[in-house]
Amino acid sequence: MSSDPARPVIGVLALQGDVREHLAALREQGAEAVTVRRPEELAGVDGLVLPGGESTTMVKLAARFGLLEPLRAAVRGGLPAYGSCAGMILLADRILDAPPDQETVGGLDVTVRRNAFGRQVDSFEGDLDVAGLDRPVHAVFIRAPWVEETGPGVEVLATVPSGPAVGRIVAVREGHVMATSFHPEVGADDRVHRSFVELVRQSSTAELR
Secondary structure, eight states: OOSOTTSOEEEEEOSSSSHHHHHHHHHHTTOEEEEEOSHHHHTTOSEEEEOSSOHHHHHHHHHHTTOHHHHHHHHHTTOOEEEETHHHHHHEEEEESSOTTOOOOOOEEEEEETTTTOSGGGOEEEEEOOTTOSSOEEEEESSOOEEEEEOTTOEEEEEOOSSTTTTOEEEEEETTEEEESSOTTSSSOOHHHHHHHHHHHHHHHHHHO
16 A cells, blocks of 8 residues: 555556556556556555456456455455446446346445446447536446446436436445446546545545544
8 A cells, every 4th residue: 555645556456348548547647556456466555446348257257366355345444446337337236137146346335237328339428417526527338337226325426417318327426435337537538537536545644644
């Protein structure tokens, strides 16, 4: 872990998916960004990003590498975590339209529907108002999930503003855990990563007090 809260060590789960893009975005925000594939690497980070990709593949690889239970323990223990797209599925306590044996890391009191917006050909982009940000985010959705239900402690950060999926929840936060249906690592808008890095900084500063 970092001894300097201004430059926290943030890991990106590097089993599969958009790893390089998240590493670059985190470094742009002043974090020390590292890959996480093993439990000992997880133990050295102040925060963790779970990237987009294939949630079934990632959770199976995490279990194979002995990382699934340490991930669960870390998030339950207060490690700040952010999941984008498949990462949202991994952080959800409950999932719909998933294989019956699919496990999750958990940590977010939400029910997430996999591939809720449709297949790859149904991928789309649009502008979203996200709570806490000063202007809309241009969001990229690729075979994206949405949040079907939230628990009482979950803050809804963004919903789809129009179209067939109007009102569907696509960004949430519960304490130290954030998730989005979309991919902020795609494109030039760095504000979602900035928000997460700031969350990690605040958590690291609180631990030093």
